Amino acid sequence: MNRQYNLTTNEKIVLIDLGKQGNLSPTELAQMSGLKVETVAQSAFMLQEKGLADVSEQIIESYNLTSEGDEYARCGLPERQMISAMSGPTSLEELKEKVSPKIVGIATGWVRRKGWANIEQGSVIPSGKAEVGNDEKALASLRSGKVALDQLGVDNTIIQDLIKRKLVVRNEEKLRSIVLTSAGKELVLEGITIEEEVTQITSEMLKSGEWKEKNFRSYNIHTPPRAVYAAKVHPYQRLIDQMRQIFLEMGFTEIKGDIVQSSFWNFDALFQPQDHPAREMQDTFHLKETSELPEEYKDKVCAMHEHGGDLASKGWGGKWSEDIACKNVLRTHTTAVTIKYLADNPKPPIKAFSIDRAYRRETIDPTHTPEFEQLEGVVMDKDMTFAHLLGLLSEFYHRMGFKDVRFRPGYFPYTEPSVEPEVYVEGLGWVELGGAGVFRKEVTHPLGINYPVLAWGLGVSRLAMLKLELKDLRELYQSDIDWLRKTPSPRL
Numbered sequence: 164m165n166r167q168y169n170l171t172t173n174e175k176i177v178l179i180d181l182g183k184q185g186n187l188s189p190t191e192l193a194q195m196s197g198l199k200v201e202t203v204a205q206s207a208f209m210l211q212e213k214g215l216a217d218v219s220e221q222i223i224e225s226y227n228l229t230s231e232g233d234e235y236a237r238c239g240l241p242e243r244q245m246i247s248a249m250s251g252p253t254s255l256e257e258l259k260e261k262v263s264p265k266i267v268g269i270a271t272g273w274v275r276r277k278g279w280a281n282i283e284q285g286s287v288i289p290s291g292k293a294e295v296g297n298d299e300k301a302l303a304s305l306r307s308g309k310v311a312l313d314q315l316g317v318d319n320t321i322i323q324d325l326i327k328r329k330l331v332v333r334n335e336e337k338l339r340s341i342v343l344t345s346a347g348k349e350l351v352l353e354g355i356t357i358e359e360e361v362t363q364i365t366s367e368m369l370k371s372g373e374w375k376e377k378n379f380r381s382y383n384i385h386t387p388p389r390a391v392y393a394a395k396v397h398p399y400q401r402l403i404d405q406m407r408q409i410f411l412e413m414g415f416t417e418i419k420g421d422i423v424q425s426s427f428w429n430f431d432a433l434f435q436p437q438d439h440p441a442r443e444m445q446d447t448f449h450l451k452e453t454s455e456l457p458e459e460y461k462d463k464v465c466a467m468h469e470h471g472g473d474l475a476s477k478g479w480g481g482k483w484s485e486d487i488a489c490k491n492v493l494r495t496h497t498t499a500v501t502i503k504y505l506a507d508n509p510k511p512p513i514k515a516f517s518i519d520r521a522y523r524r525e526t527i528d529p530t531h532t533p534e535f536e537q538l539e540g541v542v543m544d545k546d547m548t549f550a551h552l553l554g555l556l557s558e559f560y561h562r563m564g565f566k567d568v569r570f571r572p573g574y575f576p577y578t579e580p581s582v583e584p585e586v587y588v589e590g591l592g593w594v595e596l597g598g599a600g601v602f603r604k605e606v607t608h609p610l611g612i613n614y615p616v617l618a619w620g621l622g623v624s625r626l627a628m629l630k631l632e633l634k635d636l637r638e639l640y641q642s643d644i645d646w647l648r649k650t651p652s653p654r655l
């Protein structure tokens with residue numbers, strides 16, 4: 164393969180010039196080639212990418228005088244000016260006239276510090292020694308313009324002092340130098356041919372047939388393209404969509420409900436006793452506002468809680484309080500949404516689901532967040548049984564890609580029997596993923612629901628963690644751009 168095929172004319176020019184001289188800066192190359200410095204630099208970087216040249220960068224420090232520094236480089240430092248103006252002890256007043264008040268102001272401290280003189284009772288008494296210091300030598304060298312530190316021949320501390328005195332400033336310059344790699348050298352030895360090349364075909368060329376004689380610039384199909392991070396749906400959202408899709412395909416209707424619910428719908432309608440620990444302040448976000456209790460159900464729910472209503476149930480006993488039931492909360496589970504939906508739609512068959520947020524007062528840690536998603540669902544129909552429930556949930560998890568599903572006995576105040584579905588994950592073992600069961604008569608009867616109801620509330624974020632192999636739930640909610648880029652969107 165001709166190794167020159169993927170070189171632009173400019174790159175070839177730079178290569179040839181580099182072949183003439185080992186190590187060149189972009190400026191030197193620009194001078195040699197007649198190209199612009201930027202063009203040379205760009206070509207050099209391209210050659211570097213192609214493994215033909217190396218571009219190295221060096222930071223060069225240099226120093227130069229400030230305008231005050233320049234003045235002292237010409238007329239001497241203030242302390243030098245002052246010392247030269249006197250032959251013996253001289254009063255400060257006299258000196259101010261001889262040199263200038265400004266110079267004397269600066270110089271007095273320095274003559275003392277340098278041991279050139281002492282100040283006593285307003286007089287300067289020279290010590291007789293006032294050798295030319297390194298700072299003065301440095302100033303003199305700097306008169307010629309910008310100088311690198313090693314050319315100054317003085318200690319860095321001297322320069323630092325001059326910088327502190329605001330007489331010298333430090334400059335930094337990036338120096339690029341370009342050399343051929345061995346591959347580059349080889350190529351130059353082979354001989355580089357520069358031909359005029361066409362990068363774009365025009366309609367004129369086509370019409371005239373001129374294109375046949377043209378030398379076209381070829382594409383380098385071997386260069387790996389730069390990664391393009393296209394916009395995409397968040398991986399978590401994708402998984403949620405996938406779960407939604409599965410239930411839609413199984414003939415379910417998606418429902419939505421309010422985030423703020425009365426305790427009545429969140430707890431009481433679900434036959435959760437009013438002294439249930441889940442209802443405590445530390446577990447639930449309680450709100451100031453209250454809701455009207457639904458007239459058609461409240462007495463029946465009350466009777467069910469207090470003594471089992473007209474069922475052969477004992478209820479929970481004690482007094483059921485409307486004041487507690489009407490208090491609003493942020494829904495602690497989406498079961499509040501499905502139970503209300505069933506009460507509003509008591510005619511079978513019903514197959515409904517909801518994927519939405521629930522809120523609990525959790526301390527945030529790798530496996531808990533106060534807001535999280537649940538996949539809630541209900542099936543109500545004449546002959547629904549517990550076996551249908553297990554089959555349905557197994558089907559859902561299978562479609563989500565989990566081969567092994569099992570159910571452990573569970574407990575919820577509103578279902579009997581109750582189970583906790585678990586899936587098997589290599590490396591983790593059995594992972595619990597929520598709750599399910601058949602609603603108790605104590606739940607359905609007061610609401611006028613007369614058929615068996617299969618119900619479940621599954622952890623969505625937990626499932627997403629497993630699918631996305633995350634160790635920390637919080638990553639689902641943080642927009643870590645690297646993670647988002649790297650994580651493929653799960654396929655629907």
Ligand SMILES: N[C@@H](Cc1ccccc1)C(=O)O
Nearest residue numbers: 496498598599600618619620
């Ligand atoms: N609401 C329960 C899950 C559940 C829903 C429906 C029936 C049984 C259990 C929870 O949040 O954990």
